[in-house]
Amino acid sequence: MVGYDPKADGRNISSFEVAVAGSVSGLVTRVMVSPLDVIKIRFQLQIERLSRSDPGAKYHGILQAGRQILQEEGPTAFWKGHVPAQLLSIGYGAVQFLSFELLTELVHKATTYDACDFSVHFVCGGLSASAATLAVHPVDVLRTRFAAQGEPKVYKTLRDAVVTMYRTEGPLVFYKGLNPTLIAIFPYAGFQFSFYSALKHVHKWVLPAEGRNNEHLRNLLCGSGAGVLSKTLTYPLDLFKKRLQVGGFERARVTFGQVRSYRGLLDCAQQVLQEEGPTGLFKGLSPSLLKAAFSTGFVFFWYELFCSLFHHMKKADS
Secondary structure: OOOOOHHHHHHOOOHHHHHHHHHHHHHHHHHHHHHHHHHHHHHHHOOOOOOOOOOOOOOOOHHHHHHHHHHHHOHHHHHOOHHHHHHHHHHHHHHHHHHHHHHHHHHHHHOOOOOOOHHHHHHHHHHHHHHHHHHHHHHHHHHHHHHHOOOOOOOOOHHHHHHHHHHHHOHHHHHOOHHHHHHHHHHHHHHHHHHHHHHHHHHHHHOOHHHOOOHHHHHHHHHHHHHHHHHHHHHHHHHHHHHHHOOOOHHHOHHHOOOOOOOOHHHHHHHHHHHHOHHHHHOOHHHHHHHHHHHHHHHHHHHHHHHHHHHHHHHHHO
């Protein structure tokens, strides 16, 4: 069970175990989905249309982009920025799942609302993700910069990136794109948790009791469905976030095509709509949905699996 469940007190685990399960689920999932994340970021930052008919377009499809990145930059390119990405995943997973657990427990004990309601999971999921975002956003900016740079590299190491960015752009560079990130992450994570819970209820309603023998597969499928639905509903804000995070980093983007500068969230949205049309708001949606299906599915899968392991270990010791 994700979140506090008053009907399963005997299965509740400690806050530390919740944080560990969240961290490990993020770590394992990040290794698996990093290639899709790199392709998604490249698509989001490309000004030209994602089409073969546009002669200036460097990328126009998932497979073509994968082949081109492999040819030009080698297989390690799919894990560019993997160290900051792992720090991001570990920290984000721990804070998010621990906050969600504590918030749903608070709702149960301090209000008359049911801690398992769709609306409660939406609000608690959004708040927990916002807290996690504030904690790890500087690492997200670093991860985006590493994934966005081509060859020759502007940043050689993580330390080099931190020092160079601080000296050339100031301390606020590590919070570039924070506004659209927070605006996007609240509904995205809220929908993730609430849809995950709702889909599990639908699964229970559709399948008879004897057909529900594979709980872990159910968690994977419900998590994937929740990820796809959530990402589709909130995708344009994710694109704005990526565009803003690479502001001031234009010299590393010249080999990828046109570059733009944005004064803020509204200016970014206006320029994208004017130059790229409504479809520009959904650039990179295909790899993003694939990534969302895999990442959200596996995050919930691994989280529930590790929580279950902790629970069984406690039972064995008692």
